[in-house]
Amino acid sequence: xxxxxxxxxxxxxxxxxxxxxxxxxxxxxxxxxxxxxxxxxxxxxxxxxxxxxxxxxxxxxxxxxxxxxxxxxxxxxxxxxxxxxxxxxxxxxxxxxxxxxxxxxxxxxxxxx
Amino acid sequence: xxxxxxxxxxxxxxxxxxxxxxxxxxxxxxxxxxxxxxxxxxxxxxxxxxxxxxxxxxxxxxxxxxxxxxxxxxxxxxxxxxxxxxxxxxxxxxxxxxxxxxxxxxxxxxxxx
Numbered sequence: 036x037x038x039x040x041x042x043x044x045x046x047x048x049x050x051x052x053x054x055x056x057x058x059x060x061x062x063x064x065x066x067x068x069x070x071x072x073x074x075x076x077x078x079x080x081x082x083x084x085x086x087x088x089x090x091x092x093x094x095x096x097x098x099x100x101x102x103x104x105x106x107x108x109x110x111x112x113x114x115x116x117x118x119x120x121x122x123x124x125x126x127x128x129x130x131x132x133x134x135x136x137x138x139x140x141x142x143x144x145x146x147x148x
Numbered sequence: 149x150x151x152x153x154x155x156x157x158x159x160x161x162x163x164x165x166x167x168x169x170x171x172x173x174x175x176x177x178x179x180x181x182x183x184x185x186x187x188x189x190x191x192x193x194x195x196x197x198x199x200x201x202x203x204x205x206x207x208x209x210x211x212x213x214x215x216x217x218x219x220x221x222x223x224x225x226x227x228x229x230x231x232x233x234x235x236x237x238x239x240x241x242x243x244x245x246x247x248x249x250x251x252x253x254x255x256x257x258x259x260x261x
Contacts, residue, residue, distance in 0.1 A: 077251065077254060134247060138194070139184075
């Protein structure tokens with residue numbers, strides 16, 4: 036299996052621009068998680084889906100962030116408009132079930148100038 | 149609220165030294181426990197996990213961890229570290245009344261030849 040796939044791996048953008056991060060979970064996994072990692076705050080869970088349905092988005096920092104999972108093999112995390120404080124590494128993870136082992140993707144390193 | 153504490157923020161060792169990284173959690177019910185490793189510039193990878201059974205769990209690369217329920221601890225150990233173990237180590241806990249995986253703040257391990 037190819038593992039969790041994320042794109043792009045690196046993104047540099049200017050403040051105010053829209054950013055879309057993409058994730059393809061491991062085939063057969065029905066839970067998907069979006070995390071943000073920064074030096075200051077460590078790993079934070081932003082949102083997670085079970086069977087394509089958002090279950091808990093309480094970690095989404097504000098309305099500028101949105102996430103979708105239109106089908107079992109694809110999810111997006113969108114930031115609009117982006118701000119410099121959004122600069123971080125964004126990880127997607129998937130698991131067989133809501134409490135099973137999570138497998139992480141390689142991450143998207145986002146820099147907002 | 150549930151929390152995970154990793155008291156060692158930065159550990160420096162010489163090759164062949166023994167390693168023990170502490171992890172304590174605050175939830176009193178049934179839990180699933182994990183240790184993840186993040187090598188420089190890479191994504192999180194599962195080192196080992198405990199769901200039930202033998203509280204001494206063996207993982208990849210010679211790592212092991214012991215679940216001590218009475219102490220709410222899940223410490224990571226390795227008898228002899230190698231330079232290639234230089235990485236950041238994260239303890240994570242999933243309480244079975246929630247779907248969220250709560251991560252500790254991580255311990256940065258540096259191993260010198």
